Structure formats: structure tokens, C-alpha cells
Amino acid sequence: MADRKLECEVVTPEKILYEGQVDMVVAPGGDGELGILPLHMPIITTLQTGELRLKHGTDNQDYIAIDGGYMEVREDKVTILATAAEYASKMDVTELNHIKEEIESKLASLPEDSEEFLHATTKLKHLLNRLAIADRRK
Amino acid sequence: MSQTREIRRRMKSVDNTRQITKTMEMVATAKIRKAQSRIEAARPYAMKMLDVLTNVAANVEAGLHPLLIAREPSQNTLIVALTTDRGLCGAANANILRQADDLVKSETEAGAKVSVFPVGKKAINYFKYVGYDILDQRRDISDNPGFSDAKAIAEKLIELYLQVQVDKVVLVFNHFKSAMEQKPVAHVLLPIKKEAVEDGSEEKEAGDYEFEPSDSAVLDNLLPTYIEALIYRALLESAASEHGARRTAMKAATDNAGELIDTLRRSFNRARQAAITQEIAEIVGGVVALENNQ
Numbered sequence: 001m002a003d004r005k006l007e008c009e010v011v012t013p014e015k016i017l018y019e020g021q022v023d024m025v026v027a028p029g030g031d032g033e034l035g036i037l038p039l040h041m042p043i044i045t046t047l048q049t050g051e052l053r054l055k056h057g058t059d060n061q062d063y064i065a066i067d068g069g070y071m072e073v074r075e076d077k078v079t080i081l082a083t084a085a086e087y088a089s090k091m092d093v094t095e096l097n098h099i100k101e102e103i104e105s106k107l108a109s110l111p112e113d114s115e116e117f118l119h120a121t122t123k124l125k126h127l128l129n130r131l132a133i134a135d136r137r138k
Numbered sequence: 139m140s141q142t143r144e145i146r147r148r149m150k151s152v153d154n155t156r157q158i159t160k161t162m163e164m165v166a167t168a169k170i171r172k173a174q175s176r177i178e179a180a181r182p183y184a185m186k187m188l189d190v191l192t193n194v195a196a197n198v199e200a201g202l203h204p205l206l207i208a209r210e211p212s213q214n215t216l217i218v219a220l221t222t223d224r225g226l227c228g229a230a231n232a233n234i235l236r237q238a239d240d241l242v243k244s245e246t247e248a249g250a251k252v253s254v255f256p257v258g259k260k261a262i263n264y265f266k267y268v269g270y271d272i273l274d275q276r277r278d279i280s281d282n283p284g285f286s287d288a289k290a291i292a293e294k295l296i297e298l299y300l301q302v303q304v305d306k307v308v309l310v311f312n313h314f315k316s317a318m319e320q321k322p323v324a325h326v327l328l329p330i331k332k333e334a335v336e337d338g339s340e341e342k343e344a345g346d347y348e349f350e351p352s353d354s355a356v357l358d359n360l361l362p363t364y365i366e367a368l369i370y371r372a373l374l375e376s377a378a379s380e381h382g383a384r385r386t387a388m389k390a391a392t393d394n395a396g397e398l399i400d401t402l403r404r405s406f407n408r409a410r411q412a413a414i415t416q417e418i419a420e421i422v423g424g425v426v427a428l429e430n431n432q
Contacts, residue, residue: 013285045350
């Protein structure tokens with residue numbers, strides 16, 4: 001079992017974030033967290049805003065915040081298409097907090113049923129997700 | 139003497155222009171490289187997206203999603219034209235606008251009411267000038283487009299399509315073939331042709347996928363993202379094309395300025411020579427006149 005690995009790719013529109021072999025993928029699926037091990041059945045699922053974990057061995061993990069996207073699993077190959085993604089280890093918390101404040105002040109001035117309000121809320125959700133992950137994985 | 143001064147002044151002004159065009163050429167060259175690498179960086183996502191979509195499309199009925207259903211013949215056609223915000227980039231914008239004009243004509247002949255969605259100042263100004271019906275517009279993104287720009291445009295287009303305000307959406311943009319060559323292309327964005335999706339990948343294995351939460355939910359999510367990815371690619375291609383076209387135009391301008399300076403220098407020398415010859419002739423004439431007087 002241990003010698004059977006998953007071929008994993010994390011792709012965003014801007015770049016390929018990760019490409020390589022992992023032992024296990026834990027992804028925030030549309031209906032809840034999904035753990036993918038080798039020999040998993042073929043599946044296509046939506047991903048929601050949350051934390052993606054790539055496990056190497058027993059205690060080495062990569063933590064990646066994703067804004068949402070899709071995951072395809074086929075024959076030990078995991079493809080994750082994320083609309084945006086960022087490593088927890090590479091986040092700039094002060095910068096993120098700064099943006100968060102900006103959005104929050106913008107939210108306060110917008111009418112609640114406007115399109116922009118909706119946009120800003122989604123943005124804030126993505127941001128809070130990143131901050132939570134950055135905080136948890138310090 | 140006044141003629142040589144005049145020529146010298148013109149040489150100076152042409153030389154200044156040449157310096158500007160030369161700088162613009164170098165800036166454009168640097169930007170092409172960056173824009174090209176962004177296109178390459180975006181390619182894997184688009185390919186994977188098509189892969190996944192192919193697998194999904196092979197598993198569902200064509201009538202399952204409104205974006206896959208064509209309303210033919212189109213009553214209302216929307217033309218999205220991607221141009222630049224700034225000029226001095228050769229025929230890049232003119233090509234796009236001509237293509238858009240042709241499309242407006244052919245769609246009108248086919249009995250559709252045509253409206254436009256210009257992206258970039260050049261298209262906005264032109265469409266306003268010819269008086270087309272402008273549904274929406276965007277600007278200030280052509281130089282350095284982000285995925286969020288593409289997303290905003292895609293959301294608007296999908297909304298218009300789902301509300302049956304438009305029956306067909308055509309995207310016109312410059313396809314970046316190489317730094318030297320850009321070609322305007324028209325691409326039907328909506329409705330999404332099922333065949334187009336299925337032909338995208340060589341292998342299609344139907345039926346053995348599990349979908350979460352459900353096949354239609356995945357499709358609901360995936361189709362808009364597919365449109366976003368297409369628009370993002372088009373934005374990147376047209377940005378790269380802008381820089382490519384600008385470089386070609388500025389290189390031509392620099393070369394022409396060089397030639398003009400050469401010509402001016404030649405006539406400057408001739409004028410100088412003529413002035414000297416005339417002076418000598420006058421002196422000689424003066425001497426002869428003095429000798430004759432004696």
C-alpha cells in the first residue's frame with residue numbers, strides 16, 4: 001500500500017501550484033470533506049471554499065487554501081482545478097488582514113441586495129478562509 | 139542659410155520621434171515576453187478544464203443544461219469585441235472592428251437584432267460613433283487582464299443568456315499566433331456546442347464516473363467556469379497581440395524615421411554645399427569685378 005502513490009496536480013488559471021506524488025488528498029468537496037487514497041473510484045466533484053491537504057508520508061502535509069473549483073480522480077491521478085489557491089506557508093497575514101479591513105469597510109457602505117455586495121461577501125469568505133488556515137497552520 | 143536651419147530643425151524633431159518609437163518598441167518587446175508566459179501559464183488550466191468537461195459531457199444529456207440548448211435562429215445576437223485601451227498598435231484594433239462590423243452585417247441579414255459589448259476604449263468609442271446598441275462595456279483591463287476580469291464578463295454574459303435577452307454570444311478577439319502575427323478570430327461563446335466540448339479531447343470514456351453532488355450540479359458549476367476560462371484566454375491573447383502589434387508598428391515607425399533622417403541629412407548637405415558654392419561664386423564674382431575696375 002505504501003508504495004502506491006497518487007499523481008496529484010493543483011492547477012489555477014494563473015499557474016500550476018503543485019505537481020507531484022502524494023499519499024493522500026483531503027479536499028473540501030461540495031457535500032463535505034473528501035479523503036482520496038490510491039485506488040479510489042473515478043469521481044468528479046465540485047469543491048467549495050476551504051482547505052486542501054496533500055499528505056506526504058504520515059506526518060508531512062501541505063496546506064493549501066482554495067477558493068473553490070473541481071476535482072477529478074481517475075486511475076490514481078488527482079486533478080484539482082481551483083479558481084484560486086495559495087499555500088498556507090506562503091501567506092502574508094498582515095497583507096490579508098489589510099485587504100479584509102478594506103472589504104469590510106466597503107461592505108458597510110453597500111446596499112445589501114446589490115451585486116457588488118454579493119461579490120464583496122464572496123471575496124470576504126475566501127479571505128476569511130485563508131486567514132483561518134494561516135492561523136491554524138502557523 | 140535659412141534653408142539649412144529649417145532642415146536641421148526637422149531632423150531634430152524626427153530624431154525625437156524616433157527615440158520615442160524606439161522606446162515604445164523596446165517596452166512592447168519586454169511586455170510580449172511577459173504576456174506570452176502568462177498565456178502559457180493559463181494553458182494547463184484550460185486544457186484540464188476541457189478534459190473534465192469532456193468527461194462530464196459524455197455522461198449527461200444535451201438538454202440537461204440551458205447553456206447547452208441553442209435557440210435557433212438567433213433573435214438577439216450579442217457581439218463581444220476585445221480591443222485595446224490605447225492606440226499606436228498598428229492594425230490590431232482596426233482588424234477587430236472590421237470583423238465585428240462584418241458580423242453585425244451577416245447577423246442582421248440572418249434576421250437577428252444585434253447588440254454589442256465592447257471591451258477596451260477603442261471599441262467603446264467606435265461603437266458609440268457608428269451608433270450600435272451597446273448592452274454593456276468594460277475598459278482598463280486590456281493591458282494586464284486578471285482572472286477576475288474574465289469572471290465578471292462571463293457572469294454578465296451568462297446572465298444575459300439565461301434571461302433570454304440574447305440568444306447567441308460571439309466573441310471577437312486577436313489570436314496571438316506569434317510576436318509577428320496576430321489574427322482576428324470570432325468564436326461563438328454561447329450556446330455551448332456539445333460537439334465542440336466533446337471534440338476537445340481525444341479520449342472519452344463514458345459512464346464510469348461518480349459525480350458529487352450530482353451530474354447536473356457539477357455541470358451547473360462547470361459550464362460557467364468553462365466560459366470564464368475561454369474569456370480569460372481571449373483576454374490574455376488579445377493583450378499579447380496588442381504588444382505584438384505595437385512592437386511591429388513601432389519598429390516600422392522607427393525604421394521610417396531613420397530613413398527620413400537620412401533623406402533630410404542628404405538634402406541638408408546639399409543645401410549646405412549649395413550655400414558654400416554660392417558664397418565662393420559671389421567672392422570670385424567680387425574679385426573679378428574689382429580686377430575689371432582697375
